[in-house]
Amino acid sequence: MTAAANQNGRRATASRRLERAGIRDVAAAAGVSITTVSDALNGKGRLPDETRSRVREVAERLGYRPSAAARTLRTGRSGLIGLTVTTYGEEPFTFTEFAYFAEMARAATSAALGRGYALVVLPASSRHDVWGNIALDGTVVIDPPDQDPLVTELYRSGVPVVSDGKPGNCPVTAWVDNDHEAAVLGILEHLSEAGARRIGLLTGTSTDTYTRLSTEAYLAWCDRVGQEPVYEAYPAHDPAAGAVAADRLLARPDRPDAVYGLFDPNGTDLLAAARRYGLRVPEDLLLVCCSESDVYANTEPPITTLSLKPRRIGTTVVNLLIDAIEGVDAGSGSVPGRLFPPRYRTAGTGPPPGTLMPTELIVRASSQRRSPRTTISPPRPPGEV
Amino acid sequence: MTAAANQNGRRATASRRLERAGIRDVAAAAGVSITTVSDALNGKGRLPDETRSRVREVAERLGYRPSAAARTLRTGRSGLIGLTVTTYGEEPFTFTEFAYFAEMARAATSAALGRGYALVVLPASSRHDVWGNIALDGTVVIDPPDQDPLVTELYRSGVPVVSDGKPGNCPVTAWVDNDHEAAVLGILEHLSEAGARRIGLLTGTSTDTYTRLSTEAYLAWCDRVGQEPVYEAYPAHDPAAGAVAADRLLARPDRPDAVYGLFDPNGTDLLAAARRYGLRVPEDLLLVCCSESDVYANTEPPITTLSLKPRRIGTTVVNLLIDAIEGVDAGSGSVPGRLFPPRYRTAGTGPPPGTLMPTELIVRASSQRRSPRTTISPPRPPGEV
DNA sequence: CTGCGTCGCAGATACGTTTCTCCATGACTG
DNA sequence: CAGTCATGGAGAAACGTATCTGCGACGCAG
Numbered sequence A, B: 001m002t003a004a005a006n007q008n009g010r011r012a013t014a015s016r017r018l019e020r021a022g023i024r025d026v027a028a029a030a031g032v033s034i035t036t037v038s039d040a041l042n043g044k045g046r047l048p049d050e051t052r053s054r055v056r057e058v059a060e061r062l063g064y065r066p067s068a069a070a071r072t073l074r075t076g077r078s079g080l081i082g083l084t085v086t087t088y089g090e091e092p093f094t095f096t097e098f099a100y101f102a103e104m105a106r107a108a109t110s111a112a113l114g115r116g117y118a119l120v121v122l123p124a125s126s127r128h129d130v131w132g133n134i135a136l137d138g139t140v141v142i143d144p145p146d147q148d149p150l151v152t153e154l155y156r157s158g159v160p161v162v163s164d165g166k167p168g169n170c171p172v173t174a175w176v177d178n179d180h181e182a183a184v185l186g187i188l189e190h191l192s193e194a195g196a197r198r199i200g201l202l203t204g205t206s207t208d209t210y211t212r213l214s215t216e217a218y219l220a221w222c223d224r225v226g227q228e229p230v231y232e233a234y235p236a237h238d239p240a241a242g243a244v245a246a247d248r249l250l251a252r253p254d255r256p257d258a259v260y261g262l263f264d265p266n267g268t269d270l271l272a273a274a275r276r277y278g279l280r281v282p283e284d285l286l287l288v289c290c291s292e293s294d295v296y297a298n299t300e301p302p303i304t305t306l307s308l309k310p311r312r313i314g315t316t317v318v319n320l321l322i323d324a325i326e327g328v329d330a331g332s333g334s335v336p337g338r339l340f341p342p343r344y345r346t347a348g349t350g351p352p353p354g355t356l357m358p359t360e361l362i363v364r365a366s367s368q369r370r371s372p373r374t375t376i377s378p379p380r381p382p383g384e385v
Numbered sequence C: 001c002t003g004c005g006t007c008g009c010a011g012a013t014a015c016g017t018t019t020c021t022c023c024a025t026g027a028c029t030g
Numbered sequence D: 001c002a003g004t005c006a007t008g009g010a011g012a013a014a015c016g017t018a019t020c021t022g023c024g025a026c027g028c029a030g
Helices: A004-012 A025-031 A034-042 A047-060 A068-073 A098-114 A129-134 A147-157 A180-193 A209-225 A239-252 A266-276 A310-330 B003-015 B023-030 B035-040 B049-062 B068-075 B099-113 B128-132 B149-156 B180-193 B209-225 B239-251 B268-277 B310-330
Strands: A080-085 A116-123 A138-142 A163-166 A174-178 A199-204 A230-234 A257-262 A286-290 A304-307 A355-359 A360-362 B082-083 B118-123 B138-142 B162-166 B174-178 B199-204 B229-235 B260-261 B286-290 B304-307 B354-357 B360-362
Touching: A025 A034, A025 A047, A034 A047, A047 A239, A068 B068, A080 A310, A098 A138, A098 A310, A098 B099, A098 B118, A116 B099, A129 B209, A129 B286, A138 A147, A138 A310, A147 A163, A163 A310, A163 B286, A174 A180, A180 A199, A180 A209, A180 A257, A180 A286, A180 A304, A180 A360, A199 A209, A199 A239, A209 A230, A230 A239, A239 A257, A239 A266, A257 A266, A257 B304, A266 A286, A286 A355, B023 B035, B023 B049, B035 B049, B082 B099, B082 B310, B099 B118, B099 B138, B099 B209, B099 B310, B138 B149, B138 B310, B149 B162, B162 B310, B174 B180, B174 B310, B180 B199, B180 B209, B180 B286, B180 B304, B199 B209, B199 B239, B209 B229, B229 B239, B239 B260, B239 B268, B268 B286, B310 B354
Parallel strands: A080 A116, A080 A138, A138 A163, A163 A174, A174 A355, A199 A230, A199 A257, A257 A286, A286 A304, B082 B118, B082 B138, B138 B162, B162 B174, B174 B354, B199 B229, B199 B260, B260 B286, B286 B304
Antiparallel strands: A116 B118, A304 A360, B304 B360
C-alpha cells in the first residue's frame, strides 16, 4: 500500500465533509509525496522544473492554500507584528496623538507589508488573553511609559520589541524617536527671531517621553535665556481640557506674546482663545503647535506647525523590528552582513541602540510678524491690544 | 517508565537550548498528564479545584504561555479578524476617507478586543502571499468595489466577510451601510429650508457605493424638484484636485447658492474658494460637507457637517462578523438564540442581510441664513459610541 | 564489474496544542 | 457481594506543515 493511498484513506475515513484541500490532497492528486509538494511550492529541494510546475498546477487546480497556522507552528514565524499603542481611558488610541498615530500606523503598515509582514493593532490595555492568543514575531510599541510591564514581559519572552519614543525604564531591542530637544529649541529660537519676548508653553500632565522631554527642553531654555517659564499643563487625552488650558494661558497676568502648543488641537484652541481676548495673530500673539494635520494651512491665519514626520518614524521602526526578527532568528548563526546581529539582544552591553530622527518646522503666517520678509517687528508689550 | 519521564526525556534529548516552557514541561513539573494541564488551564474536564489550582500555579511559576500557533492549528480559530481597506495608489488608506476610516477602525478594534479578537490591517492590494500567510477567522471589508475578486475568494474559501458599504456584486456574509439616500435628501431639504434656490454638489469620480448612491440621490432629487443639476466630480483620492474642483464649481455661470461636498476636505476647500470669489458664507453661499472632523466647529464660520457615525458602523460590523464566525462554527449545530444562524451563509437564499444605519447632521452657521442662536448645536456626549 | 557521486524523491518526525476515548478506583445500591 | 455510577485522570490521535534523513537508480571512472 502506498503512502498516498494510506493517507488519503485516513482522510476519507476521518470525515467526508467539505474540507479545504491540504498538502496531502495535492500530493495524492499529483502522484508525489508531501515532501515534493512542499519543496515544489516553496522553491526548495532539488526538483526538475517539470515536477515543480506540475505540482504547482495541481495545487492551483485544487485551490490549495497552505495553512498559516500549521506553517507558523512548524517554522516558528507568523509574519505578524504587533502595533501597541498606550491607551488612556478605554479607547484604543490616544486622542491627542491621533493624526500622528494614524500617519505613523499607515506608514508602518506599508513598510511591514512590503517585507511580507502584517500588522496587528493591540492596545496595551487589551485583555491579557488576547495578547497571549496571538503569535507575534515582534512588536512595535508606541511611547511606552516607564517600567511598562507589557514591554518587559514581551522582551523577556524573547519577542523583539522596538519602541517609537525613547523607552524609559524597560528593555527594548531598539528604539526610534524624534530629537524633541532640538525641535523645541528650534521653535523657541524661531519665535525669538520673530520678535517674541515671552514664550509660553501649552503642555501635558502625562509622563510620556514626548511631553517630558519637550517640557524639559523648554524649561532649560528659559533658564538659559533668563525668561520666567510661562506654561499650562493639562491632561492631553481629554479633548475638552485643551481649550480650557489655552484660555488659562492667555488669561494670565504674565500673558505670553508667543505660544508653543505640544498637541495637535492646541492650534485651533489657542486661535479661538486669542480671538476671545481680542488678540491678533500674529501681531499680538505668535503661534506654533505640533501637528500633522494640514488644516493648519487653511486656518485664518495659517498656523506654523512642527511635524514629527510620523511616516518616517513608522517606516524606520518597522524596518528595525523586522531586521531584528530576521537577524535574531538566523540566531547564533554566522550570517554575515546582518543589520542586526544577535548581540543587540544580549543584556549587559549597555543601552539598546536608538535612532534620533529630525523634525520639520512648517513655517506659516502665525509665527511671522509682518510679511514673511527679513525685517523683524519690534517686540510688543504683552497685554497691549 | 511513565509518560512524563518519556516525554521529558525526548525533550531533553532533542535539544537542551533555551526553550519556552511547553505544556509538557508543566505536566511533568506538576506530576500530571498533559490532558490534565490543558483541562485545568482551560477550565474544562472534571477536575477537583485542588488539582486545578496546583496546575495553574506550576504553570505560572514556569512562565508557561500556550503557543497560539498550536492552538490555532488544533482549534481552527485564530482570534484574528482582517480589516481590509480598499486602496487607491500605494498607500494603504484612502486619503479622503481618512477621518472616517480612523474612527471606524478605532471602534472596530475596541469592539473586537472586547470579544477577544484582534484586528489585522490588510490593504486589499497586499501581496497575495501576505494574505495567504495569515489565519483569519473572518474579515471586515471597507467599501468593496464591484466584483471584488478578493472578497469573492475569501467568501468561497469559507471565511465570513462583512462589508462596510453595501457590496456591489460580490457575495458577503452581511453588510452595514449608512442610509446615504436619506442623508442626502435630508441635507438638500435642510438647505432648501434655509433658502437655497440652486444646490450644487461636489462629488467624486470613483464608483464606490458611497459616491454612487449619494450622487444618484442628488440627481433624483434634482429631477423631482425640477432643478438643473450643478455638480463637479473629481478623483477623491487626490488631495489637490478637491480645491480645483471647488473652484470650478463656484466659477460656473450657473453658480449654486448652496453646496454639499461629499468629502472631508471639501469644507475648507469650498470656504477658501468662496473667499476668493468674495462670497460670504452663509449669506451668499450655504455650505455643508460630509466629515468626521471637529475642526469644522471652529472654522470661520463653523461649517455644517454630515457625520456618518463611523464608530457605530465599526462596532456593528465587527459584532456582525463575530456573530457569524461563532455562529457558523457552532456550525450545523442547533445552538438556540444565535444571532447569526448558519442559514445566512447558505447560497441561494437571496441577498445577504444588510443593516442601514442613520447619519447625523450637525447643523452649524454655514447652512443657516438667520441667526444661529435659536438652534442648539448638539454637544458631543463624551461616552457616545 | 565495482565503487562513487548526483539526482529525484519518499518516510518519518516534530511543532504544541486540544480533545476523544477509555481505564482505574472507590462509593453506593440492591 | 455483585453490579452500577461518578470521579479523576491517562493515552493517543489528530491539526497541516517543514525538514532531516536516507534510499534507489543512474552515469561514469577506475
